[in-house]
Amino acid sequence: MAASVLSEGTVSRVSSVLNRDVKQFGKKFLFDRNEETCWNSDQGSAQWVLLEFPQCVRVTELQLQFQGGFTGRMCRLEGSRQGADFRKITDFYPEDTNCLQRFSISEESIVDKLKITFEQSTDFFGRIILYHLDVLGEKLEPVGSHSPSVGQRNGP
Numbered sequence: 234m235a236a237s238v239l240s241e242g243t244v245s246r247v248s249s250v251l252n253r254d255v256k257q258f259g260k261k262f263l264f265d266r267n268e269e270t271c272w273n274s275d276q277g278s279a280q281w282v283l284l285e286f287p288q289c290v291r292v293t294e295l296q297l298q299f300q301g302g303f304t305g306r307m308c309r310l311e312g313s314r315q316g317a318d319f320r321k322i323t324d325f326y327p328e329d330t331n332c333l334q335r336f337s338i339s340e341e342s343i344v345d346k347l348k349i350t351f352e353q354s355t356d357f358f359g360r361i362i363l364y365h366l367d368v369l370g371e372k373l374e375p376v377g378s379h380s381p382s383v384g385q386r387n388g389p
Contacts, residue, residue, distance in 0.1 A: 235369040242287035249275035263366040276358035281350040292342040294369035298333045303362035305351035312344030
């Protein structure tokens with residue numbers, strides 16, 4: 234079963250924060266599992282969230298919980314590995330609801346950077362309000378580490 238690939242080593246960035254008020258609406262609230270806090274973008278399209286993982290991950294599911302009325306209407310998931318340009322993994326279309334939404338990722342998606350772009354919002358001004366963000370999948374071996382392959386021996 235897939236588990237969260239987010240860790241303390243995951244670095245996050247966002248396109249904007251409402252009135253630059255990071256104490257009330259900053260990116261840290263995407264991951265605190267508190268249903269009273271949220272990331273609230275400023276107005277304008279397109280808004281985005283960028284995640285940089287400490288190692289490569291295989292992404293299998295994206296979980297998002299918006300505030301209804303401030304939902305991404307048309308969204309794009311992109312990934313990058315080892316400094317390469319971002320490439321589109323998939324487009325997805327959330328419902329305008331307060332419920333947790335899950336999006337299965339069936340395309341090949343081994344990345345160390347993941348970008349979620351909210352191309353359009355249900356809000357007239359383009360704002361996004363997101364209470365919860367999680368990425369499920371599998372953490373892969375860090376670059377440069379080596380574990381024995383099948384058939385190799387560990388020792389004499």
